[in-house]
Amino acid sequence: MTALLTIDGATRRFGGLTAVDNVSTTVAKGELVGVIGPNGAGKTTLFNLISGFTPLSSGAVHFKGRRIDGLKPFRIARLGIARTFQNLRIFPNMSVFDNVSVGAAGMLGVSAAEAVFGGRARSEAISRRAWAALEQVGLQDLAGELAANISYGRRKYLEIARALAMEPELIILDEPAAGLNDTETRELAAFIQRLHGAGMTVLLVEHDMGLVMGICQRVVVLASGRKIADAPPEVVRKDPAVLEAYLGVEE
Amino acid sequence: MDYYLQQLAIGLSLGMVYALMAIGFTLIFGVLNVVNFAHGEVYTIGAFAGLVVITAFAPPLFVVLLIVVAVGALAGVGLERIAFKPFRRFSDEASLKSRAMREATLMSSLAVSIIVREAIEIGFGSQFQTVPLDRLLNKPISLGPVTIVSGDVIIFVVAALMLGGLQYVLKRTNVGLSIRAVSSNPLGAKYVGINTDRTIIWTFAVGSMMGAAAGILVGLYYGAIFPSMGFIPGIKAFVAMVMGGLSSIPGAVICALILGFSESIATIFVPSVWADMVAYGFLIVTLIFFPRGIFGGARDRV
Amino acid sequence: MSDRLRPLLVVAAALVLVLGVVPAVLGALDRSYLYQVANLALIFVLLAASMHLVTGVAGLLQLGHAAFYGIGAYTAALLATEAGLTFGWTLPLSGLSAAFVAVLVALPTMRLVSIYFAVATLGIGQMIYLVMLNWVPVTKGPNGILVTSGLELFGYDLSASAPAYFVVAIITLVSLWVIHRLSHSYYGNALRALREDDQCADAMGLDTVRLKIESFAVSGFFAGIAGALWAHTAGYISPADFAFPQSILILAMVVVGGLGSLPGAVIGALILILLPEVLRPVGDFRNIIVGGVLFFSILLMPKGIIGEVSALDLVRRQLGGAWRGEGTKAGPEVGWR
Incomplete structure (x- = not known):
C-alpha cells in the first residue's frame, strides 16, 4: 500500500491552546479513513491543516510524496485534494x-x-x-x-x-452527516461507501460514531488535539483510552 | 520656529474637529458595525443651522452652539430612522452586524447623504455662504511669539468640553452604559433588557451632536460654509476611526489629532491643496499594514 | 421559438435599436445636444457594465470607479493634444493605462474585504482625483483640457455628430459583448464564486487573488475606454467629470439595475442618465434623483430592477441563457446566469 497522504507530527497552537498536538498518520490510496473525537478535539483544525486553510505550527504534510504544508489552499486543491465544509458552504x-x-x-x-x-x-x-x-x-x-x-x-x-x-484523488468530508436525520445519514453512508467502492480515497471527519464505525476501514481518534487511537473500528471500539475519552458521550 | 508653532496650533484645532467627527463615526460603528456615510452631512447641517440662526437672531456663540447641537441630535435621529432602521429587519446579532446589512446601509446612507447635500444646494445655492464678518472666529491672539486666532482657542475648548461630556455620558449615565453594552454584545444587551433600538437612536443623536458642533465651528473658523463642506471632513474622520482601531474612542481621538498635526505640518512643505493626500495616504497605509488600527485592537479578518 | 434563437433575436433587436432607430431619430431631430445625451448614455452604459463585472459579479464593492474613467479620459486627451495621436492610438492606450493603474490599486487592496475594500478604493479614487485637480503642469488642473483633435480612424475624420455617435455605439457594443462573454461563462461563474464565498472558492482550486486582480484590471480597462470616448466626443474634460459623485452615480446604476446582471447594469445606466434629461424641464434635480432612486431601490428591491419586476425578469432569462453546457445531452434549463 502506498501512502497518498502522510501527516507527520502536525501541531497547531492558537495562543496558549494546542488545538492539534503532534498528530501523525497516513492515508493510503483507496482507503476510507474516519477521524472522530469529542467536541473540540481538533478534528476540523486537522482538516484545515491538510487543506492549507490554517498554517502548521510545526510538523509536515506530504501528498503524493510532495510536501504541501505552507502551500496556498488553491494549490493544494489543484494537487488533488477536495474538501467540504463543516457548516455547509x-x-x-x-x-x-x-x-x-x-x-x-x-x-x-x-x-x-x-x-x-x-x-x-x-x-x-x-x-x-x-x-x-x-x-x-x-x-x-x-x-x-x-x-x-x-x-x-x-x-x-x-x-x-x-x-x-x-x-480529486483524495476527498475530505468534514462532518457530512451534521444536521441529517437517521434515514438521511444511512443514505449518506451508503453513498460514501459507493464512492469508496469506485476507487475514491476518502477522509471523513464525523461526530456521528455510528456512521464512522459502520463504513470506515480505519479510525483515527483525537482527544484534546492528541491522537489516542489509530486502528480498525472493531479495535478502536474496545480501546480503553477511547472509551475514557468518550465516556458519557457515546450512546 | 514661530511659524512651526503656529502650524501646530492650527493642527491642534484641526485635529480636535476631526476628533469630534470621528467620535460620531466610532460610536455608530461600535454599536451597529456600519459605516455612516451621511455623517459628513450632519456636519454640513450643523454649519447651515448655525448660519441660519446667526443671520436670523444673531445670538451669542454659546446659544448658537446649543441650537446647533440640538439640530444635530435631531438630524442624527432622523438619519437613523430613514437610512438605517428600515434595514434592521432582524434582531439577532448575526444579521444585526451582517455583511449584507453593512453594505445595504453603507449605500442607503450614501444615498441619503446625496439627497441631503443636493437639497441644501437647491435651498441655499452651491457657492460659499456669506458669514457675517463679526461672527468669524479669526480675532488674533498673541501668545508670546506665536499668534493664533480666537477660533483655535474656542475650537479647542468646545471640543475638549464635549469630549469630557461624552466621557461622562458613556461612563456615568444609563444611556452611556447601554451604548457601551450594545456595542460590546448586542444580543447580551437585549437579553438583560436593554432597549437596543432606543440605544441605537441615542448613539446617533450623541454622535451627530458632536458632528454638527464641529460643522459650525469650522464654518465660522474659515468662513466657509457650503453644501459639500462635509465630504472631506467625513473622510478624514473615517480615516481617524480606522487608524484608531474602529471602535476605540480614545484611539480615534488620538489618531484625529495625529491627522490634524500631520496635515498642518505637511502644508509647511507642500502646497496646501495637496494636504488631503496625507489623510488618504494614512488610510491606505493603515488598511494595508495595520488592519487592526495603529494601536492594534482586536479585529477579525478585515 | 427555440432557446438558441431567442438570445440572437434580443441581440438583433439591440443592434437595430442602437445602430438604426436611435441614429435615425437623432438624424431627423438633428440637434447636437441630443447626440451628446446619446453618447453620454452609451458611455455610462459601458461604465456601468465595467463596474458590473467587478462589483456585481466578483462582489467587490468599488467606490472609486470614476478614477479609472478619468485616467482613460486624461490619457486620451493628453495623447491627442500633446502628442498629436489619433483615436486609433488613444483608445487602446487609454484602456491599457487605466488597466495598469487598476492592477497597481488591486495588488495591495485585494486582501481587504467588504467595506474596507470599498473605503480603500474610495481613498485611492480621491488620490487620483487630487492628482488630476492639482498636478497643473500636466493635467491643467481645474481648468481642464480642451480636446479639439483626434476622433479620426484610418485617416477619416469622424468628429461630426453622426459619425461620432456610431463610433461610440460600436465600441460600446463590442465592449458589452466582451463583458457578456466574461460574465456569462465559466469565468463569470468563477468570479461569482468569489463573491459568494472566496475561501470556499480557494478550496476549489481557484487562484482567488489572481482572479480578483484580473477582474479589476478588465473593469479598469473598459472604464478607461469609456474615458477615451468621453474625451473625444465631449471635446472638453475637467476633474469634476471624474470626482466621487460620478463613482456613486455608476454604483447606483449597477445597484438599481440589479447586482450581478449585465442587462440590469445597462438598464440602470439608461434610467439614471435619461431620467434626469427627461425631467430637465422641471429643474436640475439630477443628483437628487440619483440619490432617491438609489435609496428606494435598496429599500424596496434589494435585488434591483431585474429579478423583481416580472416583465424585466423575462429579459433576464432571455439574455442569460447564452451558455448551457454544450457537448452533453440536452439537460434541463441550465446555463451561466
Whole structure:
C-alpha cells in the first residue's frame, strides 16, 4: 500500500491552546479513513491543516510524496485534494449546476482571454465534468435551481458534487452527516461507501460514531488535539483510552 | 520656529474637529458595525443651522452652539430612522452586524447623504455662504511669539468640553452604559433588557451632536460654509476611526489629532491643496499594514 | 421559438435599436445636444457594465470607479493634444493605462474585504482625483483640457455628430459583448464564486487573488475606454467629470439595475442618465434623483430592477441563457446566469 497522504507530527497552537498536538498518520490510496473525537478535539483544525486553510505550527504534510504544508489552499486543491465544509458552504445565489461547475473550473483553470475569444473546448470539458458529478450524486434534475432553494439534505450532496467535479484523488468530508436525520445519514453512508467502492480515497471527519464505525476501514481518534487511537473500528471500539475519552458521550 | 508653532496650533484645532467627527463615526460603528456615510452631512447641517440662526437672531456663540447641537441630535435621529432602521429587519446579532446589512446601509446612507447635500444646494445655492464678518472666529491672539486666532482657542475648548461630556455620558449615565453594552454584545444587551433600538437612536443623536458642533465651528473658523463642506471632513474622520482601531474612542481621538498635526505640518512643505493626500495616504497605509488600527485592537479578518 | 434563437433575436433587436432607430431619430431631430445625451448614455452604459463585472459579479464593492474613467479620459486627451495621436492610438492606450493603474490599486487592496475594500478604493479614487485637480503642469488642473483633435480612424475624420455617435455605439457594443462573454461563462461563474464565498472558492482550486486582480484590471480597462470616448466626443474634460459623485452615480446604476446582471447594469445606466434629461424641464434635480432612486431601490428591491419586476425578469432569462453546457445531452434549463 502506498501512502497518498502522510501527516507527520502536525501541531497547531492558537495562543496558549494546542488545538492539534503532534498528530501523525497516513492515508493510503483507496482507503476510507474516519477521524472522530469529542467536541473540540481538533478534528476540523486537522482538516484545515491538510487543506492549507490554517498554517502548521510545526510538523509536515506530504501528498503524493510532495510536501504541501505552507502551500496556498488553491494549490493544494489543484494537487488533488477536495474538501467540504463543516457548516455547509455552497454558493447560495448560483444555480446548482453553476455551483458544481466552479469545482470543475477551478481544476481545469480559468482564463479571461479564453473565455472571451477562445472556443468551446474548455467550457465543454467543464460542463461534462459538472454533469458527471451531478449525476453521481443524483442532482441532475435540479441543475437549474438556485442553490439556496433546494433542501438542506440536497445541499449536502451539492457540496459533495462540487468536490467530486474537481475529480480529486483524495476527498475530505468534514462532518457530512451534521444536521441529517437517521434515514438521511444511512443514505449518506451508503453513498460514501459507493464512492469508496469506485476507487475514491476518502477522509471523513464525523461526530456521528455510528456512521464512522459502520463504513470506515480505519479510525483515527483525537482527544484534546492528541491522537489516542489509530486502528480498525472493531479495535478502536474496545480501546480503553477511547472509551475514557468518550465516556458519557457515546450512546 | 514661530511659524512651526503656529502650524501646530492650527493642527491642534484641526485635529480636535476631526476628533469630534470621528467620535460620531466610532460610536455608530461600535454599536451597529456600519459605516455612516451621511455623517459628513450632519456636519454640513450643523454649519447651515448655525448660519441660519446667526443671520436670523444673531445670538451669542454659546446659544448658537446649543441650537446647533440640538439640530444635530435631531438630524442624527432622523438619519437613523430613514437610512438605517428600515434595514434592521432582524434582531439577532448575526444579521444585526451582517455583511449584507453593512453594505445595504453603507449605500442607503450614501444615498441619503446625496439627497441631503443636493437639497441644501437647491435651498441655499452651491457657492460659499456669506458669514457675517463679526461672527468669524479669526480675532488674533498673541501668545508670546506665536499668534493664533480666537477660533483655535474656542475650537479647542468646545471640543475638549464635549469630549469630557461624552466621557461622562458613556461612563456615568444609563444611556452611556447601554451604548457601551450594545456595542460590546448586542444580543447580551437585549437579553438583560436593554432597549437596543432606543440605544441605537441615542448613539446617533450623541454622535451627530458632536458632528454638527464641529460643522459650525469650522464654518465660522474659515468662513466657509457650503453644501459639500462635509465630504472631506467625513473622510478624514473615517480615516481617524480606522487608524484608531474602529471602535476605540480614545484611539480615534488620538489618531484625529495625529491627522490634524500631520496635515498642518505637511502644508509647511507642500502646497496646501495637496494636504488631503496625507489623510488618504494614512488610510491606505493603515488598511494595508495595520488592519487592526495603529494601536492594534482586536479585529477579525478585515 | 427555440432557446438558441431567442438570445440572437434580443441581440438583433439591440443592434437595430442602437445602430438604426436611435441614429435615425437623432438624424431627423438633428440637434447636437441630443447626440451628446446619446453618447453620454452609451458611455455610462459601458461604465456601468465595467463596474458590473467587478462589483456585481466578483462582489467587490468599488467606490472609486470614476478614477479609472478619468485616467482613460486624461490619457486620451493628453495623447491627442500633446502628442498629436489619433483615436486609433488613444483608445487602446487609454484602456491599457487605466488597466495598469487598476492592477497597481488591486495588488495591495485585494486582501481587504467588504467595506474596507470599498473605503480603500474610495481613498485611492480621491488620490487620483487630487492628482488630476492639482498636478497643473500636466493635467491643467481645474481648468481642464480642451480636446479639439483626434476622433479620426484610418485617416477619416469622424468628429461630426453622426459619425461620432456610431463610433461610440460600436465600441460600446463590442465592449458589452466582451463583458457578456466574461460574465456569462465559466469565468463569470468563477468570479461569482468569489463573491459568494472566496475561501470556499480557494478550496476549489481557484487562484482567488489572481482572479480578483484580473477582474479589476478588465473593469479598469473598459472604464478607461469609456474615458477615451468621453474625451473625444465631449471635446472638453475637467476633474469634476471624474470626482466621487460620478463613482456613486455608476454604483447606483449597477445597484438599481440589479447586482450581478449585465442587462440590469445597462438598464440602470439608461434610467439614471435619461431620467434626469427627461425631467430637465422641471429643474436640475439630477443628483437628487440619483440619490432617491438609489435609496428606494435598496429599500424596496434589494435585488434591483431585474429579478423583481416580472416583465424585466423575462429579459433576464432571455439574455442569460447564452451558455448551457454544450457537448452533453440536452439537460434541463441550465446555463451561466
